[in-house]
Amino acid sequence: MSATIENGPSPVTAAPPRAYSRWTSLAVLCAGTLMTVLDGTVVTVALPAVQRDLGFGGAGLAWVVNAYLIAFGGLLLLTGRLGDLVGRKRMFTAGLAVFTVASVLCGTATGQATLIAARALQGAGGAMASAVVLGMLVALFPEPREQGRAIAVFSAVGAAGGALGTFLGGALTQALNWHWIFLINLPIGVAAWTSAVRILPPERGEGLGKGADYPGAALVTGALMLTVYVIVGAGDTSLPATLLLAALALALFTAFALRQARAVRPLLRLRLFRSRLLTGTNAVQVLMIATMYGFQFVGALYLQRVLGYGALATGTAFLPAPVVIGLLMLGLSARTVARFGPYRVLLAGLGLITAGMALLSRAGADGSYTADVLPAMLLLGAGFAAAMPALTGLAMSGARAEDAGLASGLFNTTQVVGGSLGLAALTALAACRTGALLDRGAELVPATAEGYRLAFRVAAGIAVAALVLAAAVLRPRRDLTPR
The missing domain is CATH 1.20.1250.20 (MFS general substrate transporter like domains)
Structure with a gap:
């Protein structure tokens, strides 16, 4: 292709x-x-x-x-x-x-x-x-x-x-x-x-x-809203209630899929998911965005609660990330994709994201911004700058012209789902680890730092999963490098 x-x-x-x-x-x-x-x-x-x-x-x-x-x-x-x-x-x-x-x-x-x-x-x-x-x-x-x-x-x-x-x-x-x-x-x-x-x-x-298809619209909107609610509200809801709501969301998605398969004018053409590129890129994006949200939110908490940064200092500390992303995306990304093809650039970007999260997982209670956070931030920024445009191009190449708006909406939806999943899972893991250490008599700052380290290690594992999935599913059936 x-x-x-x-x-x-x-x-x-x-x-x-x-x-x-x-x-x-x-x-x-x-x-x-x-x-x-x-x-x-x-x-x-x-x-x-x-x-x-x-x-x-x-x-x-x-x-x-x-x-x-x-x-x-x-x-x-x-x-x-x-x-x-x-x-x-x-x-x-x-x-x-x-x-x-x-x-x-x-x-x-x-x-x-x-x-x-x-x-x-x-x-x-x-x-x-x-x-x-x-x-x-x-x-x-x-x-x-x-x-x-x-x-x-x-x-x-x-x-x-x-x-x-x-x-x-x-x-x-x-x-x-x-x-x-x-x-x-x-x-x-x-x-x-x-x-x-x-x-x-x-x-x-x-x-x-x-x-x-208004009934179909009601079903899919309800299913998506309920899914996001289950993800972001899992920490405040009992396990039985969370499982019940998740089952209801799955039932709504199933009813929506059945209706779309039979509707004369479906809201969502199910043939869209026959595209290997469209389906695969959205799955990879869920994992990649979960990793990046882990860095963005848990990293900000690490700066504030472990290193003692204030609100303005935390925001300033994150400025190198958009600078790196902007410079690389605007200066190199399009030319790199044109030369090497989106598949290779995507894998390289995911590799850099994995390395950045692995490096960040070393940051402890005695860590510092310049030694532990900044190098990881630069790797993550460079990796995202490479991966995101390549992934976007592959995703939209899997949709027909008449489905472009729907494909765009789907791609944005998986960003929200991935970010919500990453934020909910990683913050919950960090809180559980910190709570367990505090129960054993650990001091607050070291226990908090260890909780964040666990979150960063899990995020690195999610990035590895994204890399493996992209390598397996998005591999070109023939050379993707433009002639």
Whole structure:
């Protein structure tokens, strides 16, 4: 199979945009994506301030994050398909509008219920905007080399935005207050929406009559939301209740699959999963993103609770990661993929991620940022910069043009699932290990550090699993290097 992404311009696009406007359109898509990506991490460092101001308990505070994740992860697949039907530009601009309004509601919230509800609305707007971006990108850039460069730019923005969110969250919270981590989205959102309306090429979708399977939509949205809820809320729910909810989610997925197999106009064409590339890349992404979320969140906790860093210092300490990711993705990624092929670049990137997590697992109570954290961060950044664009290109090459929005939504969905799984599993392992050591009489800081070391070792194992899976499933049936 060729490395060329064979989607080409979507048949529902009005006209191929001119060359100069395509790169301007990419800038608009990146700006909208950056706003939603930043919000996924910017709130993390500000949570203690939110807790003090609004009086959240431990369990309630988790819902400031969980409400966003459940709405975002649950709606990605549906909004991706609806983008194919009503037009991806319409879905993207509507998502930006909803996200911006919800951000203002978050920033002006004075009560717990208001903030949680607004965060859920933010997640819905983020899903609407994010689900269709990759589909728009492959339609804008059908030529393989240009598409590779565009994917590298887009991936750099998304990857760097996650790390920048940690810095901005600490800076805004410390300099002003936590409200501004949301209010800052108002001018950005208005500018992004205005630019999107004016610059993005017009599209007319296939029409809701071509795939408006509303019962199927209800089933898959409910199943995805319940799945994310089970993952992020497992620590606060009893084991029997967690197993019951997981079984219910599986039953909803089964009912959805049966309906799609028989529906005249299915929401999700099951033939999509016959693509080895699409299915394999999404499975690899779940494992890779679980590893990277482990680094991002558990690493931030290690800096704060073991090394004693404050919110701003923690955010600043993470800045080398987006710098490395941005430089490598923009400077080398597209050319490297063009020369060696996405399969080889993906394996090399996953190898670097594995090495970075293994190195980080050496950090203990007497560790230091320069000796233990920074070298691992540079390896992880370089590995992600190599792996993510290659994985994205392979994933989208496995979808037909008419399924581009759905494939984009699916790819974003597995990011959320992988991140949620990694965060829930690794933080639970760290907490259990720390608790067991404290019960044996260990001191708090060494016990905490040992818990994080266990999480980092498990994350390294997950990265190895991603590498093995990619090597086995995504191996090209013939040379993927472009001629």
